[in-house]
Amino acid sequence: QVQIVESGGGLVQPGGSLRLSCVASGSIFSPYVMGWYRQAPGKQRELVATITSTANTNYADSVKGRFTISRDNAKSTVYLQMNSLKPEDTAVYYCHVDYGRGAYWGQGTQVTVSS
Secondary structure (H helix, E strand, C coil): CCEEEEECCEEECCCCCEEEEEEEECCCCCCCEEEEEEECCCCCCEEEEEEECCCCEEECCCCCCCEEEEEEHHHCEEEEEECCCCHHHCEEEEEEEECCCCEEECCCEEEEECC
16 A cells, blocks of 8 residues: 655744655655645645656745755655745645656645744
């Protein structure tokens, strides 16, 4: 069974940093695109960043220069380094894994930026 597991969320002060991790397991195929989305209360789920198997990246304008997405293909793991966090970054962050033969979501991890 395919399993997507996120970790690293929590409470941080404005200007602080967090690093999210997402491990995909249970598939004989390698992930094609891995990414992070977030959803704040009352808002639509939005793209944060994606990365392909060849390390091509895409970022939302709101996080460019502050967040960095990376991946370890051997471990089927994607990371999101979040720096200079702002209160408006508060949301549930979801990992998304696209194998090209099907796509999966993680359960989400809460990120709260507050004093």
